[in-house]
Amino acid sequence: MTKLALISSEFRGPWTLFKKELLRFWRVSFQTVAAPVITALLYLLIFSHVLERHVQVYDGVPYTAFLIPGLIMMSVLQNAFANSSSSLIQSKVMGNLVFVLLTPLTHFQFFMAFLLAAIIRGLVVGLCIYLIAMWFIALPIANPWLIFAFAFFGSALLGTFGIIAGIWADRFDQMAAFQNFIIMPLSFLSGVFYSIHSLPPFWQKVSQLNPFFYMIDGFRYGFFGKGDVSPLISLSIVGTSFLVLAWLTLKMLKSGYKLRA
Amino acid sequence: MKPAIQINGIHKSFGGLHALNGVDLTVEQGEFFALLGPNGAGKSTLINILAGLIKPSTGDISVMGFDVVQQYQQARKLLGVVPQELVFDPFFNVREMLRFQAGYFGCGPENDAWVDEILEGLGLSDKAHTNMRRLSGGMKRRALIAQALAHKPPVIVLDEPTAGVDVELRQMLWEFIKKLNRDGHTIILTTHYLEEAEALCSRVAMMKQGKIVALDSTANLLNKFAGKQLRLILGDVNLPASIQPLLRSQEKGAFTFALHDMVQIEFVLSALREANIKVIDMQLNEADLEDVFLSLVGNQND
Ligand SMILES: Nc1ncnc2c1ncn2[C@@H]1O[C@H](COP(=O)(O)OP(=O)(O)OP(=O)(O)O)[C@@H](O)[C@H]1O
Ligand SMILES: [Mg+2]
Numbered sequence: 001m002t003k004l005a006l007i008s009s010e011f012r013g014p015w016t017l018f019k020k021e022l023l024r025f026w027r028v029s030f031q032t033v034a035a036p037v038i039t040a041l042l043y044l045l046i047f048s049h050v051l052e053r054h055v056q057v058y059d060g061v062p063y064t065a066f067l068i069p070g071l072i073m074m075s076v077l078q079n080a081f082a083n084s085s086s087s088l089i090q091s092k093v094m095g096n097l098v099f100v101l102l103t104p105l106t107h108f109q110f111f112m113a114f115l116l117a118a119i120i121r122g123l124v125v126g127l128c129i130y131l132i133a134m135w136f137i138a139l140p141i142a143n144p145w146l147i148f149a150f151a152f153f154g155s156a157l158l159g160t161f162g163i164i165a166g167i168w169a170d171r172f173d174q175m176a177a178f179q180n181f182i183i184m185p186l187s188f189l190s191g192v193f194y195s196i197h198s199l200p201p202f203w204q205k206v207s208q209l210n211p212f213f214y215m216i217d218g219f220r221y222g223f224f225g226k227g228d229v230s231p232l233i234s235l236s237i238v239g240t241s242f243l244v245l246a247w248l249t250l251k252m253l254k255s256g257y258k259l260r261a
Numbered sequence: 262m263k264p265a266i267q268i269n270g271i272h273k274s275f276g277g278l279h280a281l282n283g284v285d286l287t288v289e290q291g292e293f294f295a296l297l298g299p300n301g302a303g304k305s306t307l308i309n310i311l312a313g314l315i316k317p318s319t320g321d322i323s324v325m326g327f328d329v330v331q332q333y334q335q336a337r338k339l340l341g342v343v344p345q346e347l348v349f350d351p352f353f354n355v356r357e358m359l360r361f362q363a364g365y366f367g368c369g370p371e372n373d374a375w376v377d378e379i380l381e382g383l384g385l386s387d388k389a390h391t392n393m394r395r396l397s398g399g400m401k402r403r404a405l406i407a408q409a410l411a412h413k414p415p416v417i418v419l420d421e422p423t424a425g426v427d428v429e430l431r432q433m434l435w436e437f438i439k440k441l442n443r444d445g446h447t448i449i450l451t452t453h454y455l456e457e458a459e460a461l462c463s464r465v466a467m468m469k470q471g472k473i474v475a476l477d478s479t480a481n482l483l484n485k486f487a488g489k490q491l492r493l494i495l496g497d498v499n500l501p502a503s504i505q506p507l508l509r510s511q512e513k514g515a516f517t518f519a520l521h522d523m524v525q526i527e528f529v530l531s532a533l534r535e536a537n538i539k540v541i542d543m544q545l546n547e548a549d550l551e552d553v554f555l556s557l558v559g560n561q562n563d
């Protein structure tokens with residue numbers, strides 16, 4: 001607590017909310033960090049074992065190496081989404097969101113606290129998978145800044161999307177629908193397990209409408225220095241999507257949509 | 262001095278349901294104020310608008326001069342609200358929750374002594390490290406109250422703080438709240454235990470169907486609306502017409518009259534004497550808030 005003394009009282013409100021959101025997932029890190037890491041490693045084991053000899057994606061890149069960045073990024077995105085959405089839906093269903101709604105926190109501070117906690121959960125999960133995957137196969141790192149930028153903006157985008165879902169959903173089953181009908185299909189059909197150049201032209205076009213594709217492709221580009229599209233195009237698509245969703249979220253929060261009757 | 266709470270022309274409808282139909286009310290700083298009314302009268306709706314949890318359809322509310330919509334940051338800092346719903350965060354223990362709650366309002370470590378005082382005052386000291394989930398219902402209610410007080414707000418609003426709470430805690434709670442009131446905090450509460458309101462509050466508003474139907478000091482209300490009650494056991498008789506208007510209720514030979522003063526006792530008794538009706542037993546009761554309440558809002562059918 002003593003380090004808080006340095007923080008002005010103005011900043012202390014949002015900082016407290018951020019810290020509470022961090023602690024909320026850290027307290028149950030067995031489910032929020034360990035479980036998704038294990039899931040990703042299982043995918044890695046199974047798919048690399050089955051497909052290693054059959055799929056050649058880029059010249060000179062073994063399939064397992066190709067797979068790892070995609071799995072990391074998929075987990076980063078899913079967990080950033082899970083953090084903000086489940087925190088909000090739980091607080092709404094339990095009714096304890098009122099403790100935050102009663103405070104002088106602004107809608108922007110509220111947004112930032114949930115967003116940063118979601119980003120950190122995404123990055124922590126991603127980092128854990130990366131460190132463990134390093135035992136299996138060494139990955140090159142072509143551009144660490146690209147890796148970080150995609151992980152950061154990708155988790156920001158999904159964390160924001162999670163806030164929207166959390167505000168919108170009134171019940172757990174509605175949240176599950178979000179998860180099963182939007183997040184899962186988009187992340188599985190984004191080129192985690194294959195390069196979209198191996199798809200028929202029609203499905204290549206469809207994939208290009210999927211924002212997850214750009215996040216995964218750009219993230220992977222940071223490791224191998226090559227991908228399906230230019231990383232700068234991907235980054236600007238991801239960045240723009242984030243800004244649009246953030247703007248929408250702030251508007252929802254400001255109007256009190258579903259939170260203040 | 263700005264009023265603690267100023268409510269001007271508040272209307273609120275939920276779809277077609279008019280929950281509040283023009284509420285005006287001023288509560289001065291330092292008051293101990295009760296908001297009474299039957300289920301569904303609109304008390305919680307009014308409190309939720311005050312707290313910023315619900316938006317008014319029209320009208321405005323300010324807390325110590327700060328508008329709860331336009332200047333919500335200042336207004337909310339001055340306000341501590343105990344919600345009616347028994348809600349809690351299952352992830353944390355009591356002390357953590359209180360520190361978080363104070364932190365949201367910008368209070369830091371300097372506030373820890375106050376948090377300890379609240380824990381002490383509400384009998385939660387030995388539960389400080391217990392997870393919220395593991396508290397009993399009454400303990401959760403205490404923690405809920407403690408959370409509203411965590412940032413030491415000058416204006417405290419308690420929405421049925423004693424629902425489902427045992428006698429001992431009620432006493433402890435009221436002692437603590439009375440102390441806060443003596444220290445200058447403004448207290449506004451709702452309760453369905455009218456004797457609590459009568460014992461504690463210097464002023465009372467009674468609501469019915471989204472309107473305030475009575476607003477006065479507790480003493481005036483008692484005088485104005487109920488006066489005294491005379492209960493007579495007369496047996497199976499026909500009352501003289503002259504005293505019929507004073508009759509409040511009747512059950513099996515027991516008649517209760519609502520009287521404004523002592524002179525009317527003599528009036529009733531002499532009317533009975535003239536009609537040759539014998540008084541079998543007699544009881545004179547001071548009216549309480551419950552009588553006022555029943556005479557004002559008791560009839561739900563109009
Ligand atoms: N969010 C809401 N949506 C729709 N109707 C509501 C909502 N909140 C309250 N109401 C309605 O508004 C009316 C007033 O409710 P309110 O909770 O303010 O009553 P109350 O005086 O607090 O009653 P109680 O003593 O039971 O707590 C009720 O008819 C209630 O059904
Ligand atoms: Mg109520």
